[in-house]
Amino acid sequence: MSTLFNKLRSAALRFANPFRKQKLDYDLSNELESHLQLHIEDNLRSGMSPAEARRDALLKLGGHQQTKEAFRDRASFSVLENLFRDFRFAIRQLRKNLGFTSVAVLTLTLGIGANTAIFSVVYATLVAPLPYPHPEQLVMLWSNFQNSRGSVSVGDYLDWKNQSTSFQDMTALTGGGFNLSISGRPEIFPARIVSPNFFRMQGIPLAQGRDFFQDEDRPGNDHVLIMTNAIWQDRFGSDPHIVGKQLRLNGELYTVVGVLAKGMPDRFESHLFLPLAFKPEDINRTSHQLFIIGRLKPGVSVQQANSELLGIARHLAETFPTSNKGWDASVTPLHNAFTSPNTIKNLWLLLAAVGLLLLIACVNVANLLLTRGSARQKEIALRAAMGASRNRLVSQFFVESLLLALIGGIFGVALGWVALKFVLVVLPQYSVPTEADIRLNLPVLFFSLVVTFLVGILCGCLPAFQGSHWGLMQTLKDASRSVSTSGQKGLRNVLVVFEFAIALTLLTAAGLVIHSSWKLTRLELGFQREHLLTFSLPVREERFSSAEQISLFYRQVLERLRAVPGASSVSVGTGLPVAGTSITRFNVYGQSTGDPSARPATAYTAITPEYFQTLGITMESGRSFTEEDSATGVPVAVVNQMFAKQYLSGLDPFAQRLVVDRPIPGRRTGGPQATLQIVGVSRDTRNGGIRENNIPEVYVPFWQSPWLASNVIVRTDRDISGMATSLAAAIQPLDPDLPLNRLRTMDQIVDESLAGDRFATILFAAFATVALFLAAVGIYGVMSFTITQQTHDIGLRMALGSPRNRVLLHVIRQGMTLSLFGLLLGLVGAYFVGLAMHSVLYEISSVDPAAISGVAAILLITGALACYIPARRASKVDPMVALRYE
Amino acid sequence: MGEKKDVWQGTLALMVLKTLQALGPLHGYGIARRIEQTSGDLLALNYGTLYPALLKLEQEGFITSEWGVSENNRKAKFYKLTRAGHRQVEKETREWNETTAILARFLKTVEKN
Numbered sequence: 001m002s003t004l005f006n007k008l009r010s011a012a013l014r015f016a017n018p019f020r021k022q023k024l025d026y027d028l029s030n031e032l033e034s035h036l037q038l039h040i041e042d043n044l045r046s047g048m049s050p051a052e053a054r055r056d057a058l059l060k061l062g063g064h065q066q067t068k069e070a071f072r073d074r075a076s077f078s079v080l081e082n083l084f085r086d087f088r089f090a091i092r093q094l095r096k097n098l099g100f101t102s103v104a105v106l107t108l109t110l111g112i113g114a115n116t117a118i119f120s121v122v123y124a125t126l127v128a129p130l131p132y133p134h135p136e137q138l139v140m141l142w143s144n145f146q147n148s149r150g151s152v153s154v155g156d157y158l159d160w161k162n163q164s165t166s167f168q169d170m171t172a173l174t175g176g177g178f179n180l181s182i183s184g185r186p187e188i189f190p191a192r193i194v195s196p197n198f199f200r201m202q203g204i205p206l207a208q209g210r211d212f213f214q215d216e217d218r219p220g221n222d223h224v225l226i227m228t229n230a231i232w233q234d235r236f237g238s239d240p241h242i243v244g245k246q247l248r249l250n251g252e253l254y255t256v257v258g259v260l261a262k263g264m265p266d267r268f269e270s271h272l273f274l275p276l277a278f279k280p281e282d283i284n285r286t287s288h289q290l291f292i293i294g295r296l297k298p299g300v301s302v303q304q305a306n307s308e309l310l311g312i313a314r315h316l317a318e319t320f321p322t323s324n325k326g327w328d329a330s331v332t333p334l335h336n337a338f339t340s341p342n343t344i345k346n347l348w349l350l351l352a353a354v355g356l357l358l359l360i361a362c363v364n365v366a367n368l369l370l371t372r373g374s375a376r377q378k379e380i381a382l383r384a385a386m387g388a389s390r391n392r393l394v395s396q397f398f399v400e401s402l403l404l405a406l407i408g409g410i411f412g413v414a415l416g417w418v419a420l421k422f423v424l425v426v427l428p429q430y431s432v433p434t435e436a437d438i439r440l441n442l443p444v445l446f447f448s449l450v451v452t453f454l455v456g457i458l459c460g461c462l463p464a465f466q467g468s469h470w471g472l473m474q475t476l477k478d479a480s481r482s483v484s485t486s487g488q489k490g491l492r493n494v495l496v497v498f499e500f501a502i503a504l505t506l507l508t509a510a511g512l513v514i515h516s517s518w519k520l521t522r523l524e525l526g527f528q529r530e531h532l533l534t535f536s537l538p539v540r541e542e543r544f545s546s547a548e549q550i551s552l553f554y555r556q557v558l559e560r561l562r563a564v565p566g567a568s569s570v571s572v573g574t575g576l577p578v579a580g581t582s583i584t585r586f587n588v589y590g591q592s593t594g595d596p597s598a599r600p601a602t603a604y605t606a607i608t609p610e611y612f613q614t615l616g617i618t619m620e621s622g623r624s625f626t627e628e629d630s631a632t633g634v635p636v637a638v639v640n641q642m643f644a645k646q647y648l649s650g651l652d653p654f655a656q657r658l659v660v661d662r663p664i665p666g667r668r669t670g671g672p673q674a675t676l677q678i679v680g681v682s683r684d685t686r687n688g689g690i691r692e693n694n695i696p697e698v699y700v701p702f703w704q705s706p707w708l709a710s711n712v713i714v715r716t717d718r719d720i721s722g723m724a725t726s727l728a729a730a731i732q733p734l735d736p737d738l739p740l741n742r743l744r745t746m747d748q749i750v751d752e753s754l755a756g757d758r759f760a761t762i763l764f765a766a767f768a769t770v771a772l773f774l775a776a777v778g779i780y781g782v783m784s785f786t787i788t789q790q791t792h793d794i795g796l797r798m799a800l801g802s803p804r805n806r807v808l809l810h811v812i813r814q815g816m817t818l819s820l821f822g823l824l825l826g827l828v829g830a831y832f833v834g835l836a837m838h839s840v841l842y843e844i845s846s847v848d849p850a851a852i853s854g855v856a857a858i859l860l861i862t863g864a865l866a867c868y869i870p871a872r873r874a875s876k877v878d879p880m881v882a883l884r885y886e
Numbered sequence: 887m888g889e890k891k892d893v894w895q896g897t898l899a900l901m902v903l904k905t906l907q908a909l910g911p912l913h914g915y916g917i918a919r920r921i922e923q924t925s926g927d928l929l930a931l932n933y934g935t936l937y938p939a940l941l942k943l944e945q946e947g948f949i950t951s952e953w954g955v956s957e958n959n960r961k962a963k964f965y966k967l968t969r970a971g972h973r974q975v976e977k978e979t980r981e982w983n984e985t986t987a988i989l990a991r992f993l994k995t996v997e998k999n
Contacts, residue, residue: 013945075941
């Protein structure tokens with residue numbers, strides 16, 4: 001009927017009208033009054049009596065109030081206005097009950113805060129796409145041996161690149177440490193050595209200078225360098241003329257050609273980039289040193305690329321059986337290619353844990369609202385009697401819970417921001433991809449908003465349902481005494497049971513990781529971890545040309561370090577317990593060798609004679625090395641227990657000789673063979689990492705197999721923190737350019753190895769503590785309310801001679817019955833938690849009686865304490881006061 | 887009263903507009919009486935329903951209101967058509983005529999069969 005313009009005009013006015021409501025109401029009253037007067041005058045003129053005239057006029061108008069209501073409905077959008085009114089009423093209500101409001105808001109703040117923090121990590125790590133153009137096209141290409149994926153040889157890479165059709169491009173990268181003095185002090189910087197197309201292919205922009213040229217992958221052309229913005233700012237003082245400058249890396253001059261743009265690359269582990277040039281001797285198929293990233297052609301799936309690459313790899317294995325037999329290949333998405341499955345699983349589990357936490361918070365708040373709803377029964381009944389429709393009553397409940405959720409949401413996001421900083425502190429470095437930008441960004445805020453609304457609706461459901469079903473008559477009948485009906489009480493009890501069940505589930509998760517961590521910290525390490533300082537000496541290849549020179553250098557190092565006050569024992573080794581060592585292939589002398597690549601593998605570590613003593617590793621049998629085991633002595637070996645168990649069972653170890661490929665540093669295979677006489681068996685030392693099984697290991701005398709870049713281990717008899725400088729000063733005269741690289745205590749190495757477990761333990765324990773607190777608040781609230789309601793009964797019992805203790809017990813029994821039901825139900829949850837977490841736990845069965853009974857006891861005690869406080873109050877009730885109550 | 891017809895939704899607005907077009911500025915009571923009289927007292931108009939309708943027309947910009955003094959010196963709110971209101975009467979009348987004509991023809995054919 002009316003045009004769009006007129007409708008819009010009308011809508012605008014209706015929106016604006018709530019704000020000039022009083023004027024409208026006043027106008028209408030006047031208008032209706034004048035209408036009635038005009039009508040009455042007319043009626044009088046037509047001969048009615050004054051009373052009759054007035055009655056007729058009122059009748060014809062059809063009710064003063066109804067007209068006003070209809071007019072008001074038309075004047076503005078009544079739904080909006082009602083909502084507005086509900087909100088104002090809700091704010092008044094919340095301000096009136098500050099105690100209730102603060103408990104509810106605090107509860108929701110904890111729930112939403114924890115979710116915001118954890119979701120920030122999950123989103124950045126697992127959900128958000130990689131920050132590159134067309135990230136779905138980026139894949140990793142792996143060489144697989146016996147189903148375990150690994151890095152790629154240069155020969156294979158070049159063939160893959162030439163023969164495949166699924167890829168737009170491929171880029172190869174490897175890593176290295178480079179000695180660089182920026183401010184006079186030598187330091188080792190990790191660097192990425194990449195194909196010149198690395199930045200182009202991934203789409204990483206530069207801020208200054210230029211990208212690598214395509215021909216800079218030729219030896220001789222490759223002395224150029226690109227650095228990140230972060231290192232340019234922090235270490236080069238944002239030098240505006242950095243491009244074109246020359247830096248001395250490992251003694252050779254490199255020209256800086258570019259600086260990357262600020263942002264994501266600044267989080268990379270390496271801040272220097274050099275071009276990868278293949279020397280002729282690099283092009284082989286035995287040295288697997290490259291990581292390969294590929295960019296798929298548009299429309300090509302990962303599966304298609306995978307099957308193409310697999311075909312090429314199988315063909316190569318047939319053509320080059322000596323090097324490639326048993327090797328195949330695979331293609332996987334680049335996203336999270338380097339994130340351990342345990343980390344990914346832990347993140348999802350943590351998200352589930354905070355989800356449960358939020359559920360507890362919701363149940364708590366719903367319970368508080370129900371409790372308060374009962375107290376407000378009279379108010380609701382009155383509103384219903386005054387003609388408030390069921391919809392209006394229900395909407396009032398929802399508006400209240402939404403308002404609570406919104407306040408909780410605002411505080412929750414603030415708490416989440418703080419909590420995230422804490423999470424980032426305990427998050428082990430480089431356990432999540434460096435691409436992941438973990439912060440409170442828009443998607444996270446959107447998630448928090450959605451969670452907040454869900455919470456508001458979830459919390460409002462039960463009170464609204466309850467509120468709208470109160471029979472008017474019954475309520476008014478009961479109104480003299482605010483005793484809640486058994487149905488409402490039942491509902492609240494069910495909620496408490498439910499809450500305890502979830503709390504037990506969450507506590508079990510924490511109990512399991514704590515038990516697992518406890519087991520890990522109590523593991524038999526096989527060495528004395530205290531008072532040990534380790535570092536590596538990155539001696540450059542050009543310095544020494546012969547084994548004798550290397551041995552001489554390290555003899556000098558040992559001699560100088562032994563003179564440092566506090567150094568009670570010093571030794572050199574090519575590997576370290578827990579941190580790892582090299583791997584090689586061997587066979588027991590006299591046993592058939594067959595295919596060389598099918599021979600068994602073992603860890604291989606060259607050590608100076610004092611090594612076992614320095615580390616506190618005891619010998620199981622036989623002897624360790626002495627100075628007699630020199631370069632001119634008989635080649636000898638010590639094996640660990642695992643080696644003896646796995647390869648020498650049933651044999652006399654000291655009658656055996658081993659044929660070992662002496663490994664070349666940084667290579668997987670190759671090296672000259674040596675025949676070694678076994679002279680001792682040593683204790684196992686967690687050489688595969690704290691969480692892993694021990695692996696077989698062969699120790700050889702360092703003087704018979706010297707390596708350039710080796711580790712130095714120092715046992716101190718004093719505080720370890722002051723030692724680093726005096727050790728560095730002792731080595732300085734031997735080589736002023738040589739830094740002490742990766743200087744760590746053995747305690748640090750062990751802790752780093754357990755960082756992932758510590759991360760999970762701290763967070764699960766924190767969330768479980770919050771859950772415990774919320775469950776306690778929940779049962780406390782319900783018990784206090786129940787007791788307030790029973791004050792009359794309690795007074796009566798005590799007046800009739802019931803002792804105080806009986807009253808106390810009665811109340812606690814009520815509360816504990818609820819807790820016990822909750823615990824029983826929670827066992828189901830605990831069972832599923834055990835199943836879900838099994839793979840991230842260390843030697844803990846999925847049903848762990850120790851963890852479950854432990855947390856159940858904690859939960860029960862907390863529940864009992866929460867009941868005790870209101871129970872004590874109840875038992876202190878003066879019977880006279882209680883009977884007079886109400 | 888039971889014999890009288892109720893005013894159905896939508897037509898009341900047109901009646902109000904037409905009344906104002908014919909009589910010029912008029913107060914609510916006057917409009918109500920006029921509609922009753924014109925209908926030959928066949929319509930039962932609940933006077934109260936008139937006011938939300940007037941408010942709606944005013945919000946849509948077809949009429950404006952102003953406080954004034956009635957013929958027997960009473961303060962009353964007078965409504966009058968705006969320019970848009972005049973156009974709206976023409977438009978609505980045309981549409982209404984078309985609708986009734988179609989309906990009339992339709993009813994005739996149905997009767998024939």
